[in-house]
Amino acid sequence: MPDATHAFPHLPNLPGVGYKPQHFSEILADPSPVGWLEIHAENYMGDGGRPIAQLRVLAERFPISVHGVGLSIGGEGRLDSDHLARLKHLCDWLNPASFSEHLAWSTHDSHFFNDLLPLPYTDATLTRVADHIDEVQTVLGRRMLLENPSSYLAFAESTWSETDFLAEIVRRTGCGLLLDVNNVFVSATNLDYAPQGYIDAYPLDAVGEVHLGGHDEDEDDHGAPLLIDSHGREVVDPVWALLDYTLAKSGPKPLLVEWDTDVPDWPVLADEARRAASALTRVLA
């Protein structure tokens, strides 16, 4: 039985932030710009201690999104059944408003790389990812959202566009999607296409959550811009513009500001959440 006494059945169409323990007191004192919180599942898989105690308190006040970063759904091997059981345990006691994971892999030959690694988009990988999502949804007993990656390179063997690949996964598995507009902007820059075209081709009906985050700038071997998804700074203006473009087509969605490295003081993150709130206000106007 879930022990969260206030179960929030879904994420509201409000801004949320990626939860960082250093913001605990300030969020509770004045949660005003934030309507929900997202946690990385793997940080709450210890046996006890402060992380889980804080999460119990937060879950009484906020809808919680559990965002996995280690399941390796795009992996060639079988899903790690121990890890899936840990996710089930977390989702069972917390009863989160949402669970999401990535279109990526991170484990191979039992080695975990702590990064979201890319996969080619082919009939074979589509079948494998869809099978893995079926297994996750069956074990967890809930629908999951799948997030589009940031891409730094392309696979010569890919035969599907990313948007068609995602749409087909949704059709086969019934899962929802987590649309990361910063990842769209990063991938579009790195692989030389128009980010608005990606949004036009993307199955927006399936979106249950939108991510925003900051990126770094680098160059490839030919001097072309290469953006790196770092979650270490403010969201840039072109990504806010892409959010407006997206929301105009999709209608309001739960919006999450991610900031995972060089985590700022709470007022800076709260300002980013307020900016997301104003984007939602614009789409409702």
Add this chain to the structure above:
Amino acid sequence: MTDQTAFHSGLLNPAAPVPDGLTDAQARPAGWRYGVYRNNVTVSLREALAEGFPSLVGLIGRENFDHVARAYLRQSPPTSPLMMHYGAGLPEFVASLDQLKHLPYLADVARIDVAMRQSYHAADSTGIDATALQTPDEEALLATRFDFAPSMILLRSQWPIGTIWRYTLRGGDKPSGQAEDVLILRAEYDPKPFVLGPGAGDVMQALQNGASFGTAIDQGGEAFDLAALLNLLLSQQAITGLNH
């Protein structure tokens, strides 16, 4: 085809060539674009280790630590997505390095870093009340076995590891040459390392191995201060049950 065996083989090996079949938008070889993944993997694992080993970073400096961490993560990448457990083998790795042989206490101090993290994430528990030990029946008390908090960890060393740990992270008394046993205790959510007095390490080891209270305190020797040890265990909520 670029399977994950090919893709992953170069992630932890900077000398490995970029796998075939990876390109930019113009179908040119990916080059540095693959290097971004290689760099992300190394940096994220290195940062996780640095965060988990504050005293080791303090003792050898960040630059040296990064060299050690890079060698370790290439040899022993994580085998679980739970990064909170990553690095448990680093103290042993440190002990094996010729370049660090002149600092023989390093591995044992690094074990405090590992144990602090393990204690932080251990299951919650409630300590017994001090009155539970106040009984007129001395014989029954001596036959009692203790249950301890899952967050309690005993580390024994021939080096003054507790004093070195504290000196490195908090300043204070300069370490002397004495061996120290350290008991990590977590009364609420913040684990703390306590340097045990003479004989207390032997007593705690016996108690943890399931010896009765009477048998265990016999291990303490003449300088052992029973009142001090009990006071520490009770004040830090470390005894969670009595088995009569």
